[in-house]
Amino acid sequence: MDKNVLKQRISKIFFPTIALVAVVFGAYFFYQWNLLRQNPQAVAQAEVADLVAKVGKLVVLPTGETPTIATVSDLTALKDQPFFVNAQKGDKVLIYAQAKKAILYSVTLNKIIDVAPLNIGTQAAVTPPPVTSDTITPPTTTKTTTKKP
16 A cells, blocks of 8 residues: 555544544533533532532531531641641531531541531620720810800
8 A cells, every 4th residue: 555545544534533522522611611601609519519428428417508618728827726737738628607517528538537516606795995084085165255235
């Protein structure tokens, strides 16, 4: 066989196949982009549902509540907190506000690192300092007298 004939056969098969693959990938990504545009929270909701499913296989989770998810990103800021002693960068914290629970989950190890009660209290009202008589300045009044004719 001649090399030119072989090149023609390969190009007749190779280039259309590459074009078909590119069209399929383009259609897939357009479909995903369109879904995301219709519901921007879909990705976040799917991530929360996936994480809750994984953690739910390891520990009994509170029901009737969707957790708030936080990701451990700066260990130096958390070093003084006992809950985060064994945490690693990338670990997830599931915060159940109504059940008052916090769960530290290692994504890389697929293990529960720690479970702790969540102390969300109301802040005490700030009371102003007591007022003493030294700090009170009485208002100045001027008395005007008018003479009658």
